[in-house]
Amino acid sequence: MSSAKPTVTERAETTQQAPDARSRRDDIRRFFPILLLLVLVAVFSFASPRFLQFNNLMIVAQQAVVLLVAALGMTFVIIAGSIDLSVGAIVALAALVAAATSASLGIYAIVPACLVGAAAGLVNGVVVAKGKVPSFIVTLGAMVVYRGIVLFFTRGAPISIDDERFLDLYSGRTAGIPHSVLIAILLIAIAAVMLNLTVFGREVRAVGGGERIALLTGIRVDRVKIAIFVLSGLMCGMAGLLQGARAMAATAQLGEGLELDAIAAVVVGGTPLTGGVGSIQGTILGALIITILSNGMNIVGLDPYFQNIVKGLVLVLSVFVTIDRKKIGIIK
Amino acid sequence: MKIVATDIARSFGSTRALSGVSITLEPGRVHALVGENGAGKSTLLKILAGAERSDAGSIAIDGRAYAPRSLAEATALGVRLVFQEITINPSLSIAENVFSGQLARFRKRGLLNQAAMNRAAQALLDTLAVDVSVAQPLARLDLGQWKCIEVARALSTEPRAVLFDESTAFLNHREADQLLAAMRALGDRGLVVAFVSHHLAEIDAVADQLTILKDGRKVGDFTAGELDREGIQSRMVGRDLSRGLYPPRPATRASGEPMLRFSNVAADGLEPTSLSVAPGEILGIAGLKGAGGERILEVAAGVVRPRGGSITVGGAPLAAKTPAEGWAARIAYLPGERTTEGLIVDASVLDNLVMAKPPRRGPFFDRAKARAMAQAMIARLLIKASSEKARSGSLSGGNLQKVVLGKCLAIDPRVLLLNNPTRGVDVGARTEIYRSLREAAKEGLSIVMVSEDLNELIGLSDRILVMREKRIAASIDDPAATSEDAIIRHMT
Numbered sequence: 118m119s120s121a122k123p124t125v126t127e128r129a130e131t132t133q134q135a136p137d138a139r140s141r142r143d144d145i146r147r148f149f150p151i152l153l154l155l156v157l158v159a160v161f162s163f164a165s166p167r168f169l170q171f172n173n174l175m176i177v178a179q180q181a182v183v184l185l186v187a188a189l190g191m192t193f194v195i196i197a198g199s200i201d202l203s204v205g206a207i208v209a210l211a212a213l214v215a216a217a218t219s220a221s222l223g224i225y226a227i228v229p230a231c232l233v234g235a236a237a238g239l240v241n242g243v244v245v246a247k248g249k250v251p252s253f254i255v256t257l258g259a260m261v262v263y264r265g266i267v268l269f270f271t272r273g274a275p276i277s278i279d280d281e282r283f284l285d286l287y288s289g290r291t292a293g294i295p296h297s298v299l300i301a302i303l304l305i306a307i308a309a310v311m312l313n314l315t316v317f318g319r320e321v322r323a324v325g326g327g328e329r330i331a332l333l334t335g336i337r338v339d340r341v342k343i344a345i346f347v348l349s350g351l352m353c354g355m356a357g358l359l360q361g362a363r364a365m366a367a368t369a370q371l372g373e374g375l376e377l378d379a380i381a382a383v384v385v386g387g388t389p390l391t392g393g394v395g396s397i398q399g400t401i402l403g404a405l406i407i408t409i410l411s412n413g414m415n416i417v418g419l420d421p422y423f424q425n426i427v428k429g430l431v432l433v434l435s436v437f438v439t440i441d442r443k444k445i446g447i448i449k
Numbered sequence: 450m451k452i453v454a455t456d457i458a459r460s461f462g463s464t465r466a467l468s469g470v471s472i473t474l475e476p477g478r479v480h481a482l483v484g485e486n487g488a489g490k491s492t493l494l495k496i497l498a499g500a501e502r503s504d505a506g507s508i509a510i511d512g513r514a515y516a517p518r519s520l521a522e523a524t525a526l527g528v529r530l531v532f533q534e535i536t537i538n539p540s541l542s543i544a545e546n547v548f549s550g551q552l553a554r555f556r557k558r559g560l561l562n563q564a565a566m567n568r569a570a571q572a573l574l575d576t577l578a579v580d581v582s583v584a585q586p587l588a589r590l591d592l593g594q595w596k597c598i599e600v601a602r603a604l605s606t607e608p609r610a611v612l613f614d615e616s617t618a619f620l621n622h623r624e625a626d627q628l629l630a631a632m633r634a635l636g637d638r639g640l641v642v643a644f645v646s647h648h649l650a651e652i653d654a655v656a657d658q659l660t661i662l663k664d665g666r667k668v669g670d671f672t673a674g675e676l677d678r679e680g681i682q683s684r685m686v687g688r689d690l691s692r693g694l695y696p697p698r699p700a701t702r703a704s705g706e707p708m709l710r711f712s713n714v715a716a717d718g719l720e721p722t723s724l725s726v727a728p729g730e731i732l733g734i735a736g737l738k739g740a741g742g743e744r745i746l747e748v749a750a751g752v753v754r755p756r757g758g759s760i761t762v763g764g765a766p767l768a769a770k771t772p773a774e775g776w777a778a779r780i781a782y783l784p785g786e787r788t789t790e791g792l793i794v795d796a797s798v799l800d801n802l803v804m805a806k807p808p809r810r811g812p813f814f815d816r817a818k819a820r821a822m823a824q825a826m827i828a829r830l831l832i833k834a835s836s837e838k839a840r841s842g843s844l845s846g847g848n849l850q851k852v853v854l855g856k857c858l859a860i861d862p863r864v865l866l867l868n869n870p871t872r873g874v875d876v877g878a879r880t881e882i883y884r885s886l887r888e889a890a891k892e893g894l895s896i897v898m899v900s901e902d903l904n905e906l907i908g909l910s911d912r913i914l915v916m917r918e919k920r921i922a923a924s925i926d927d928p929a930a931t932s933e934d935a936i937i938r939h940m941t
Contacts, residue, residue: 316807316814323804326793333752333784333791334805334856335776393795 161413190352198392208372211357238350242343287362325392499523593624714758733910847878
């Protein structure tokens with residue numbers, strides 16, 4: 118018997134919604150992330166006058182950068198229907214490489230940092246695409262391995278970065294604006310162009326929307342999958358460099374848990390884990406929401422032991438509101 | 450039991466699915482609800498079964514008012530629905546599937562009494578006259594037998610009416626026959642039996658009574674034999690189809706150097722096979738599932754790698770190792786499962802139409818050109834969509850299939866491979882698809898079409914190959930002079 122049992126996703130006309138009710142719900146879905154962000158800003162600036170000061174906003178932006186850059190790569194991975202759990206470990210690996218080479222290469226330590234990030238992503242992508250192992254498993258293992266490499270070489274001790282020009286370029290400020298924020302804006306622009314205006318971006322959506330359909334339509338699914346993991350690794354290379362510059366050191370614990378924050382940023386921004394759809398704008402909002410939530414709760418002086426509870430609830434709440442249940446069908 | 454529904458109406462938003470439809474279902478008669486996609490036949494059936502509520506009108510069973518609010522309530526009152534979709538859980542046993550939701554009946558001291566449950570399930574299956582043993586693993590059975598297990602599940606609550614919502618949609622000939630026989634058996638036992646279909650052969654085979662619907666209104670009630678096939682079809686479509694479903698064949702037979710040629714091509718599921726298709730020729734391939742027809746398409750498309758032999762396309766050797774290589778050689782492939790292989794339902798019509806070969810300027814997607822391409826294809830294939838930006842999932846089955854066909858034609862292919870191009874597509878959309886295919890062939894496109902619909906093979910093909918047991922059993926050079934029976938004889 119053939120293995121392809123029909124799965125029916127064609128919707129009979131009879132289950133369609135009235136167009137007005139549908140579009141209203143679509144509007145709520147679409148605008149919820151920005152609404153949530155505005156509400157958070159309003160609440161925190163009301164609770165503390167310090168929140169809206171230029172200095173604090175720049176701190177927020179700086180804090181958001183590493184998460185945001187990692188989440189940009191994650192957006193492609195998730196839209197293609199995969200997941201990358203090795204993000205935090207790659208960031209640590211890249212920061213280590215940047216720290217180790219900054220003394221001799223100075224600002225050009227960016228090259229080995231990005232190369233290592235891309236290579237780590239390439240390994241992930243090849244095992245997923247050619248080895249046909251689910252990305253969750255591959256990157257779960259990779260997370261442990263990459264973190265292990267960092268621990269092996271550092272022996273747990275931090276490696277400091279002293280090169281002035283390196284620190285100046287990657288964590289200095291021009292006219293009060295941190296360079297890392299400017300770099301992040303450049304990366305956002307590149308990611309948005311790739312996702313929205315290139316053929317590659319369409320192929321990523323097609324692979325996530327229906328892998329078998331994409332394959333049978335002549336899309337080189339393997340190449341697309343490898344490319345998104347390389348892209349994610351490359352972004353992590355940049356994120357590691359920026360994080361190292363900001364901390365003036367690479368530590369073995371750097372970026373721990375970042376993968377979960379990056380996934381949360383993508384999802385809170387309205388990109389479903391089921392793949393096929395998603396946006397860079399959403400990811401920017403998601404990363405800002407997560408960062409502002411932490412920053413604001415600190416400024417307001419909320420019990421640090423209570424903060425995680427709030428973060429978790431906000432994550433589930435925003436997915437509860439933004440998820441399009443009609444398109445997903447089965448919730449696992 | 451006699452079910453009388455009067456003046457049933459139902460709207461979904463601004464769409465009127467049903468208006469003022471009345472119907473009487475008599476015990477012991479098999480009643481067909483006939484109509485094109487969107488005619489309202491499934492909605493009517495679902496209202497009778499409690500899966501949908503009506504906005505207006507009333508239903509009575511044996512004179513007593515009946516207004517079920519759920520499937521469960523209808524079940525309690527003796528009315529059961531068999532769905533269009535397959536609802537068998539393949540990781541459970543046959544008996545567990547039959548009694549899904551009622552396993553508590555077989556509880557004995559807190560444990561499940563497997564033996565008693567199996568005996569009861571077997572008894573139900575036996576009344577359907579299907580050859581299924583509860584000891585068999587589900588994976589060994591075909592979809593028709595799965596569907597019969599669903600019928601047994603319906604019978605497990607001892608209903609007096611069983612309603613079938615287009616339940617043969619995913620079955621092939623042989624499988625559908627089993628289900629139709631089961632319907633007949635239920636009718637003969639005095640149950641009320643109603644089914645939704647747009648397959649004239651099924652209606653011919655089992656219906657005693659038929660009600661034709663069109664655009665949510667009743668066209669009329671008829672007894673079997675009162676209308677011939679053409680009479681039914683033209684009432685379904687609302688226009689005269691006497692000039693035929695199929696476009697005329699060209700006066701001269703397509704000739705010239707073969708566009709696609711197989712020389713002793715073998716693969717898993719295909720014995721060494723040789724065939725050739727001329728430019729402008731439509732080659733039909735008949736055969737049961739697994740007989741090798743689908744495998745020929747998959748090898749030509751690069752989905753399955755051949756084990757031996759050689760393939761040429763346009764005279765040059767080509768063995769596509771991946772679908773991407775096939776498409777790059779301008780071999781377009783329309784797979785058999787529309788929504789899991791053919792197109793992405795959540796993507797827009799435009800996204801699907803240009804997916805195989807997105808227009809580009811360097812690395813960038815050329816949006817303006819894509820829009821023009823999509824609009825041209827929508828006009829060429831008469832795709833009914835609000836715009837090229839509409840979500841594909843909002844289209845009806847026939848229009849979805851036109852989108853898949855449009856995706857294939859958009860690359861300007863040399864060879865078009867079709868796997869059951871009109872499965873689940875209503876008559877109106879079918880004629881348009883056939884016309885488009887013939888027009889493309891006239892431009893020189895070579896088409897290979899595998900189909901379970903023998904009428905379609907006879908009506909459209911220039912030549913038919915019949916597959917049996919992984920090899921070509923017969924080649925029919927003049928389809929106009931052959932019959933369904935002749936093809937079936939070669940198939941089995």
